[in-house]
Amino acid sequence: MKTLEGGLHLADVPEPRLRGGFPTPIVLGPTGIGRVTATADDVFGVQQGDIVVATSLFRSHRAADPQEALLGWTGLGGDGRPTPTTDRMREVWRNGLFAERALQPERTLVALPGADGYPEPERLAFLPWLAIAGEGVERAGVRAGQTVAVVGATGQLGTAAVLVALARGAAAVVAFGRNRATLDVLAGLDRRVVTVPLTGDRGVDGRAIAAAAGPVDAVIDTLGAVPTSAPTMAGFDAVRPDGSLVLVGGVREELPIPYGDLMHRRLTVRGSWMSNDTTVLELWSMIRRGVLDLSVLDVTVVGLDDPAAALGAAHNSHGPELVVLVP
Numbered sequence: 001m002k003t004l005e006g007g008l009h010l011a012d013v014p015e016p017r018l019r020g021g022f023p024t025p026i027v028l029g030p031t032g033i034g035r036v037t038a039t040a041d042d043v044f045g046v047q048q049g050d051i052v053v054a055t056s057l058f059r060s061h062r063a064a065d066p067q068e069a070l071l072g073w074t075g076l077g078g079d080g081r082p083t084p085t086t087d088r089m090r091e092v093w094r095n096g097l098f099a100e101r102a103l104q105p106e107r108t109l110v111a112l113p114g115a116d117g118y119p120e121p122e123r124l125a126f127l128p129w130l131a132i133a134g135e136g137v138e139r140a141g142v143r144a145g146q147t148v149a150v151v152g153a154t155g156q157l158g159t160a161a162v163l164v165a166l167a168r169g170a171a172a173v174v175a176f177g178r179n180r181a182t183l184d185v186l187a188g189l190d191r192r193v194v195t196v197p198l199t200g201d202r203g204v205d206g207r208a209i210a211a212a213a214g215p216v217d218a219v220i221d222t223l224g225a226v227p228t229s230a231p232t233m234a235g236f237d238a239v240r241p242d243g244s245l246v247l248v249g250g251v252r253e254e255l256p257i258p259y260g261d262l263m264h265r266r267l268t269v270r271g272s273w274m275s276n277d278t279t280v281l282e283l284w285s286m287i288r289r290g291v292l293d294l295s296v297l298d299v300t301v302v303g304l305d306d307p308a309a310a311l312g313a314a315h316n317s318h319g320p321e322l323v324v325l326v327p
Contacts, residue, residue, distance in 0.1 A: 002321060013047035021074075022090070029078065029096030029150045029325075031128035032074040033121060036109070042047035043106045051115035053284075054097055055108050057274045058089055070274075071108060080273075098303070101325040105199040110280045122301055125296040125324045130283050130292070131275035133222065134161035137168060137246035138279060139272045140218035144165020144169030149209050151222035151235040152249055153195075154182035161248070163222045164283070166190050167292040176205070176235070183320035189296055189320075202230040202283055206237030217242040220250040231252040236269075244268040299321050 022028070036050045036141040044051055060067040067085040069095045075086030081119040095103040118124060144150055148165040152158040154177030165173045166189070175186045178197045194212045199205055210216060219235040232255060236245050245267065257269065286292040298321045302310035314323040 009173055022306055023094060025055070026072070026094045027096045027099045027102070028072050028101075029098030030070045031323075032097040032102075033124045033127065034102065035098070035116075035208050037101070042179060045106050046111045050111040050116075051121070051124075052109040053124075053131070053280050053281065054102070054104050055110060055128060055277075057106075058093060058105060058108055060089075061084065061107075061221060062199065067115045068274075069093075070097070070182065071104070071219050077185075077239060085297050087184045087187050093287060098304070098307075098325060110277045112281075112284045114286070118131075118288070120299075121297055122292075122324045122326060123297055123322075124157075124287075126294060126297055126322050127280065127287070128275075129156050129160040131280045132248065132272075133157055133220070133281050134164045135275040135279050136220050136222070136272040136308065137164050137218075137266070139270050140220060140244045140246040142168060144230050145171045146217040147172045147174065147213050147215060149174035149176060149212075149219045149235060149238060151176050151187060151219060151221040151231055153177040154179035154319050155222060155224060156317070157224075158222040158318070159186065161222050162186055162189070163292060163296070165220070166192060167238065167286050174209055174212045174216065180277070185319055194262075196232055200228075202234045202237065205231065205234035209234060210240075216241075217243050219243070219245045221245065221251065225252055226251045227253075229255050233257075235266075239265075239267060241267070244260070245268065246270045246272050248272045277313070296320055299324055301326050324327035 032054050036048055036052055056071045056204040058069045058071050066078045069086045075082040075090045077083035077086055148170045150158050150161045153162055153175035154166050161172050162175055173193050174196055175193055176181055178198045179196055187193050187195045196208045196212050216238050219239045220233050221235055232251055239245055300313055300323045302323055302325055303312055304327050317323050
């Protein structure tokens with residue numbers, strides 16, 4: 001037998017056969033927080049004893065043809081699809097983070113100065129979500145005093161975007177999502193949060209987002225796989241002229257953006273994928289100095305003894321609910 005996710009087992013399979021898109025055997029688990037226990041002689045970016053964020057984003061650094069893979073997860077090329085190069089990356093690096101100890105390449109680790117003194121390290125497991133969301137907020141050009149709308153705010157990535165926008169001085173954050181209970185929780189985080197329940201009707205939703213807190217300067221779309229592009233397009237409809245829409249989530253539908261509308265409203269539509277190391281460090285600094293408060297998170301700690309229960313808990317979590325695997 002061979003181990004998957006620290007406790008789920010697969011029968012022996014010939015190498016390097018793919019099962020479900022993954023080379024096996026494999027330890028799954030993208031992104032997390034850990035302490036470096038040992039390094040190779042040619043590693044200089046992190047040191048033994050460092051608390052680090054493992055971003056899992058392995059880049060080829062080939063500028064003309066970038067290839068990227070999320071170790072312990074998916075392989076992506078420059079256009080977002082797997083390639084022979086990304087497949088090879090995942091075949092070589094099969095160690096994710098759902099384990100007692102993980103082997104990771106230096107280029108996927110970001111050291112967090114002073115993090116060894118952070119009183120509740122399990123809360124730092126939310127930092128990868130914050131970094132992905134923060135990269136999107138940065139690409140939207142959000143400035144203090146602006147109004148930001150978050151599409152898909154009731155998921156973990158959406159909640160991260162709400163928290164980052166608040167920490168960066170947004171005058172108002174419109175939280176747009178489906179789960180009304182989570183919307184109520186988000187509204188209780190800060191008086192600047194205004195919630196809009198998703199109806200599924202693009203026209204209704206777009207008008208509601210636009211009217212919730214005045215002109216919307218930027219929309220951050222954090223939705224995952226959904227059956228329609230209507231919620232994303234409601235965000236597009238709501239943004240003010242000269243505003244921006246940044247796509248951060250995992251929507252797999254085509255967006256019917258009309259040429260003339262985009263041009264005459266002078267909108268900016270941008271993509272944002274994962275995060276840069278500098279974004280991780282900036283957000284850690286905000287957490288460390290109390291600008292971004294992680295005490296709002298509802299953290300559940302799980303172990304490797306019952307992987308199915310751990311995955312079930314993670315699947316059922318919403319918004320600021322965070323399930324953290326601590327071996």
